[in-house]
Amino acid sequence: MPQSKKNKPLTPKKASHVQREAPRLQEAQASKKKILPSSSPPLGIISHTKSTYQSRCPPKRSQRAVSTTMSSDISTPRSDKGATCKSKKKQHSSQPPKSIIQIPRDVLTKMASRLVNFIIRKYKMKRLISKEGMLKIIYKKYKNHFLEILRKASFNIEVVFGMDLKETDAISHSYTLVDKMNLPYNGKLSRGRGFPKTGLLMNLLGVIFMKGNSVTEEKIWEFLNKMRIYDGQRHFLFGEPRKLITGDLVKLRYLEYRQVPDSDPPLYEFLWGPRAYAETSKMKVLEFWAKINDTTPTAFQGRYEEALRDEEERAKKT
Numbered sequence: 202m203p204q205s206k207k208n209k210p211l212t213p214k215k216a217s218h219v220q221r222e223a224p225r226l227q228e229a230q231a232s233k234k235k236i237l238p239s240s241s242p243p244l245g246i247i248s249h250t251k252s253t254y255q256s257r258c259p260p261k262r263s264q265r266a267v268s269t270t271m272s273s274d275i276s277t278p279r280s281d282k283g284a285t286c287k288s289k290k291k292q293h294s295s296q297p298p299k300s301i302i303q304i305p306r307d308v309l310t311k312m313a314s315r316l317v318n319f320i321i322r323k324y325k326m327k328r329l330i331s332k333e334g335m336l337k338i339i340y341k342k343y344k345n346h347f348l349e350i351l352r353k354a355s356f357n358i359e360v361v362f363g364m365d366l367k368e369t370d371a372i373s374h375s376y377t378l379v380d381k382m383n384l385p386y387n388g389k390l391s392r393g394r395g396f397p398k399t400g401l402l403m404n405l406l407g408v409i410f411m412k413g414n415s416v417t418e419e420k421i422w423e424f425l426n427k428m429r430i431y432d433g434q435r436h437f438l439f440g441e442p443r444k445l446i447t448g449d450l451v452k453l454r455y456l457e458y459r460q461v462p463d464s465d466p467p468l469y470e471f472l473w474g475p476r477a478y479a480e481t482s483k484m485k486v487l488e489f490w491a492k493i494n495d496t497t498p499t500a501f502q503g504r505y506e507e508a509l510r511d512e513e514e515r516a517k518k519t
C-alpha cells in the first residue's frame with residue numbers, strides 16, 4: 202500500500218476532467234431535437250490516457266512488403282488470378298476481427314455521450330431502456346463496439362448522476378437505473394423536471410470523509426469550483442448550488458452544516474448527516490472516490506483502514 206498517499210486526500214482528478222468529456226445535459230425544450238445543446242455548460246467526466254489505437258495498427262510499409270512478396274510468386278495469367286485470390290484471403294485472414302479493433306478515443310467519447318443522453322431521457326420519461334433502442338443511436342460502423350461504449354456510458358452516469366445501470370432482463374436485454382442512495386423522487390429531490398443529484402452528493406460525502414470527516418465550507422466551494430459549480434450561479438444539472446447543499450441536502454439530513462466551534466469570525470463546516478450514515482457507508486463512498494480517481498480504495502491507506510473499522514462496527518450492530 203503506498204504510504205505517501207496516507208495523509209493526502211485527493212480531489213477527484215476525473216471529476217474536474219468531466220468538464221471536457223461529459224455529456225452536456227440540459228432540460229429538453231418542448232419537442233426540440235437534442236437533449237444536449239452545444240451551448241450547455243459542460244460537466245466533465247473522466248478522460249483516460251491517450252488512445253493506443255494507432256499503436257495497434259501495423260505500419261503501411263510492412264503491408265506493402267507483404268503484398269510484394271506474394272506477387273513475386275505469380276508465374277502465369279491463370280495462376281495470377283488464383284494467387285491474387287489467395288493473397289487477398291491471406292491478407293484478410295491476418296487482419297483482426299472488427300470487434301477487437303480498438304475504437305478511437307474521440308469516437309468512443311462521442312458515442313458514449315449519445316448513449317448517456319438516450320438513457321437519461323428514457324429514465325426521466327419512465328420508459329424502457331433496451332439494448333435494441335441503444336443500438337439504434339450508435340453509428341452502424343461502431344455497433345461491434347457496443348459493450349465498450351456501454352461501459353463508458355455507464356461509468357459516466359455513475360460519476361455524474363450517482364446511478365448504476367443494471368440489466369433487468371438478460372433475454373430482452375432491458376436495463377434500469379438504480380440510485381446509489383434513496384434521495385426523493387429518484388434522486389431529483391422534487392417533482393417535475395430536473396436531474397438526479399446523487400452523484401454530487403456522493404462527491405461531497407467523499408470530500409468530507411477524505412478530509413477527516415469534516416470540511417470547511419471554503420474547502421467545499423474550492424472543490425465544487427473545480428467541477429465548474431459556483432456559488433450564486435445556477436448550474437444546468439444541479440440548479441442553485443448553495444440552496445442544494447446548505448438547504449435541501451441539510452433538510453433531508455444527508456449533510457450537516459454547522460458553525461465551527463469557537464470560530465471568530467464565524468466559519469462553517471460540513472459533516473455527514475444521519476441519513477448518509479444510514480444509506481451508504483465510508484467504504485462505499487471510498488470505492489466511489491477511488492473509481493473516479495482511477496485507483497483502488499487501498500491507495501488511500503488511512504481512510505481505507507478507517508472504512509474497514511466502520512464496516513466491522515456496522516456488522517456488529519446487525
